Amino acid sequence: MSKSSEELILFEERVPIYPRSVKGRYRNVKWAVLILAYGVYFVLPWIRWQRESSVHQAIMFDIHDRIFYLFGMIVNPQDIFWLAAILMIAAFLLFFVTGIAGRAFCGYFCFQTLWTDVYMFVERIVQGERPARIRLDKQPWTREKIIKKALTHFLWLVVSFVTGLTFTLYWGDAYVLMGQFFTGQAPFPAYATTLFLTVTTYVMAGLAREQVCTYMCPYARFQSIMFDTNTLIVAYDESRGEGSQGRAKLGKDLKTREERQIQGVGDCIDCGFCVQVCPTGIDIRNGLQMSCISCALCIDACDTIMDKLEWPRGLIRYASENEMEGRKTHFFTLKNIAYALVLLAAIGGLVWSVINQSQLSMSVTQVRNPLYVMLSDGRIQNSYDIKLNNKSEKTITLNLTIEGLPGATLDLGKIESLQLEPLSSINLYVRVKHDHDSLTYGQLPFHFVLQSKIDDEIIIEEKEALFTMKEDSGL
Amino acid sequence: MSDVKKEPSKSSAVQTTGHAWDGDIQEFNNPLPRWWLWAFYATVVFAVVYWFFYPAWPVGDNYTKGGLNSITYKVGGKEVTTHWNTRALLMKELQEGDEAQKSRQYMQSIMDADYDQILSDPKMIQFTRAVGKTLFNDNCAACHGSGGAGVVGLFPNLVDDDWLWGGSVDEIHQTLVQGRNGFMPPFKQTFNQQQLNEVVEYVLSLSGHQVNADSAAAGMKIFKGETGGCYYCHTTEATGMKEVGAANLTDGIWTVANVNAQSTPEAKRKVIRDVVNNGVSRQMPAWDDRLTPAEIKTLTVYVHELGGGG
Numbered sequence A: 001m002s003k004s005s006e007e008l009i010l011f012e013e014r015v016p017i018y019p020r021s022v023k024g025r026y027r028n029v030k031w032a033v034l035i036l037a038y039g040v041y042f043v044l045p046w047i048r049w050q051r052e053s054s055v056h057q058a059i060m061f062d063i064h065d066r067i068f069y070l071f072g073m074i075v076n077p078q079d080i081f082w083l084a085a086i087l088m089i090a091a092f093l094l095f096f097v098t099g100i101a102g103r104a105f106c107g108y109f110c111f112q113t114l115w116t117d118v119y120m121f122v123e124r125i126v127q128g129e130r131p132a133r134i135r136l137d138k139q140p141w142t143r144e145k146i147i148k149k150a151l152t153h154f155l156w157l158v159v160s161f162v163t164g165l166t167f168t169l170y171w172g173d174a175y176v177l178m179g180q181f182f183t184g185q186a187p188f189p190a191y192a193t194t195l196f197l198t199v200t201t202y203v204m205a206g207l208a209r210e211q212v213c214t215y216m217c218p219y220a221r222f223q224s225i226m227f228d229t230n231t232l233i234v235a236y237d238e239s240r241g242e243g244s245q246g247r248a249k250l251g252k253d254l255k256t257r258e259e260r261q262i263q264g265v266g267d268c269i270d271c272g273f274c275v276q277v278c279p280t281g282i283d284i285r286n287g288l289q290m291s292c293i294s295c296a297l298c299i300d301a302c303d304t305i306m307d308k309l310e311w312p313r314g315l316i317r318y319a320s321e322n323e324m325e326g327r328k329t330h331f332f333t334l335k336n337i338a339y340a341l342v343l344l345a346a347i348g349g350l351v352w353s354v355i356n357q358s359q360l361s362m363s364v365t366q367v368r369n370p371l372y373v374m375l376s377d378g379r380i381q382n383s384y385d386i387k388l389n390n391k392s393e394k395t396i397t398l399n400l401t402i403e404g405l406p407g408a409t410l411d412l413g414k415i416e417s418l419q420l421e422p423l424s425s426i427n428l429y430v431r432v433k434h435d436h437d438s439l440t441y442g443q444l445p446f447h448f449v450l451q452s453k454i455d456d457e458i459i460i461e462e463k464e465a466l467f468t469m470k471e472d473s474g475l
Numbered sequence B: 001m002s003d004v005k006k007e008p009s010k011s012s013a014v015q016t017t018g019h020a021w022d023g024d025i026q027e028f029n030n031p032l033p034r035w036w037l038w039a040f041y042a043t044v045v046f047a048v049v050y051w052f053f054y055p056a057w058p059v060g061d062n063y064t065k066g067g068l069n070s071i072t073y074k075v076g077g078k079e080v081t082t083h084w085n086t087r088a089l090l091m092k093e094l095q096e097g098d099e100a101q102k103s104r105q106y107m108q109s110i111m112d113a114d115y116d117q118i119l120s121d122p123k124m125i126q127f128t129r130a131v132g133k134t135l136f137n138d139n140c141a142a143c144h145g146s147g148g149a150g151v152v153g154l155f156p157n158l159v160d161d162d163w164l165w166g167g168s169v170d171e172i173h174q175t176l177v178q179g180r181n182g183f184m185p186p187f188k189q190t191f192n193q194q195q196l197n198e199v200v201e202y203v204l205s206l207s208g209h210q211v212n213a214d215s216a217a218a219g220m221k222i223f224k225g226e227t228g229g230c231y232y233c234h235t236t237e238a239t240g241m242k243e244v245g246a247a248n249l250t251d252g253i254w255t256v257a258n259v260n261a262q263s264t265p266e267a268k269r270k271v272i273r274d275v276v277n278n279g280v281s282r283q284m285p286a287w288d289d290r291l292t293p294a295e296i297k298t299l300t301v302y303v304h305e306l307g308g309g310g
Helices: A025-046 A077-101 A104-109 A111-127 A130-138 A143-169 A174-182 A188-208 A210-216 A218-224 A238-242 A257-262 A297-309 A334-355 B034-053 B086-096 B098-112 B115-119 B122-139 B169-178 B193-206 B213-224 B265-278 B293-307
Strands: A059-062 A067-070 A073-075 A233-236 A316-319 A360-366 A380-390 A396-403 A409-411 A418-420 A424-434 A443-454 A457-468 B015-021 B025-029 B070-075 B078-083 B180-184 B280-284
Touching: A025 A059, A025 A104, A025 A111, A025 A143, A025 A174, A025 A297, A077 A104, A077 A218, A077 A334, A104 A111, A104 A218, A111 A130, A111 A143, A111 A188, A111 A210, A130 A143, A143 A174, A143 A188, A174 A188, A188 A210, A297 A316, A360 A443, A360 A457, A380 A396, A380 A418, A380 A443, A380 A457, A396 A409, A396 A424, A418 A424, A424 B122, B070 B086, B086 B098, B098 B122, B098 B293, B115 B122, B115 B169, B115 B293, B122 B293, B169 B293, B193 B213, B193 B265
Parallel strands: none
Antiparallel strands: A059 A067, A067 A073, A233 A316, A360 A380, A380 A424, A396 A418, A396 A443, A409 A424, A443 A457, B015 B025, B070 B078, B180 B280
8 A cells, every 4th residue: 555545535536437338128227217207307397287277287386376286186285294294105115115125216216316317328429438538538628629528518508407497397387487587587586496406407417426426415325224134236246256266357268157167267257347337436346335326237237248248147136135145035024014004004194185185174263362251241252263265266155153152143243245266265353252141151162164165065164162251250 | 447446636645835843843734725715715806896886884984885776765755765775675675565565555445445345345354454453553552452452440442342432433433533531520529428329339230230229229319310410421221322432331341440350249339439439531542643544444443343343
């Protein structure tokens, strides 16, 4: 070891990575996921949806009016706990999948991986394959280099801008916002959001790349602790690859498997393809590493080589630690089953809640200042703040009554009919009067009953409330 | 094989400043990171540019106001232009902001509507109650309490259905605009002890309390006769007269003598006796010169809705 490398180094410069492209099963799966994800992400805001309200976009998150439109569903702020359920589902799905298949999320679905893939694709189209890129970087700044580099960065910026703009379109009417955006009339947050996402996409997918996974991402770290000996990881079959004498390149007397096996040399021909294709620049033959995002491109690379040599595939493959050590892999472990159960419960709960979403809701708060007041005829009056929400897309007529307090009257003042416009709410201040003589003293529970008709379906909402009276006759 | 082998980069080796003190003491040279340094220079440039745009330097008892930013807003109907400052910015926002305009529009619709319209429209009630609550807390709550429950004997309860000066919107409006003087003369000089007790007995009997029938009958004569003359204001039926703010003595609510809070008959008699002896003198100020017509209208609806009017 040289003297300088023994010194404490607090900052390590990034070693440039030039991943080589590779074809294969997992690469195809990754392309398929990428096309699906991009298709959904970039097309969704443009899909229209016929609604009775003025919003005709299939998916729109209307922050200003506090309503989320998801195809035929309308999500109100009261449904915020759905978000908790969705987050729970996402978390347990991650735990479950990670326990079984390792960092499958990182390798196939994470947007960092997806966007980096696209950026690398752009890079390859403009600058060429790995050797060409290495050569280009070593070159002085010639005309060719300037043009190629500039074109790469320009295309990256185009991708990131379209990414940022598309994200923005989810929060307003896409067609209108698009027009406003390019004529300078869009609201400031639209520009700010687009700019922010353009910059972060460009920096993360273009410049930072694998450093995001290695140094920044918390998921990368806590997924590792969900691994056990049954978890599928991208693994190098060391006993097959190294034999008893280690790996060796194809050479004289080392051409066929038989020749190699006689000399105790393993199947790994040390071609380095698996290292060259790795987007995080690691050598999988060193075993499972923190930087490995389980993208499986090294599997494709090795399989390509094995196919060419007509040796069996699987020198690098998805395998658990147990499998590699000749034991059986168990997927139905207590941990995985428990994750699956919680996951199913969360999904079931969410589905149940969405299906049973009421179109109407009511909340009741008793006015506590003063808690009660005596009327001139000796009766007691309590007041209540009531909030009514119409979550449907219809104008509805409401009927508010009380139940469970015999002889009491509900005073709505001069309000004769209660109508609520689509997706609106109203605060009511109502008074309840109850005969004082017939009462026991203290608090009496009763119900506010709200009744309405939406699409010929009668909807009834009940809310319990308390009626408070004098504590004893003397006061 | 591959060029991804990690080599310690040159820049990571720490150098010294090159000078040695006392023979062997050297100093490491750890310059500021380049990005940090340039960010610092950028803030310096930013600061200098800022001086020309915004208020910055104190000069004597004045300060530089920045040349290129000014705010125009209204003070008492007149347009004023000042240099950039957050207080003026707030004023402008309160006058011209989206919410301010919406609120002004709503306020106009309240002004254009008559009381019946407002009281039968849940949306208008919602708005007037929201605005009215602030107005009430700013102007009325000091006496009537933040919930409007008042203090018996001092400030009337606005949540019940008993209104000394009338509980219709027009009467409440009138009360707010011109204020009220509640007055009942003291009868200390008029009644002797026996007459006082008889009147009190009668007053108590009006709202269904158990009393001495003979005393009450004598009290009634004083109440309805010229000795007491109570009926001038309270009327012969003792149901009060809202034109002069005289209380209804036949209902369950006591607005001055806190009878309902007393547990013994003797204590009930005492609080009534005190009121008859000492009289009542209460004042509610007029608000027409302190509040705008729109504010008075809003408050009228708010107060009316508290107890449901009368």
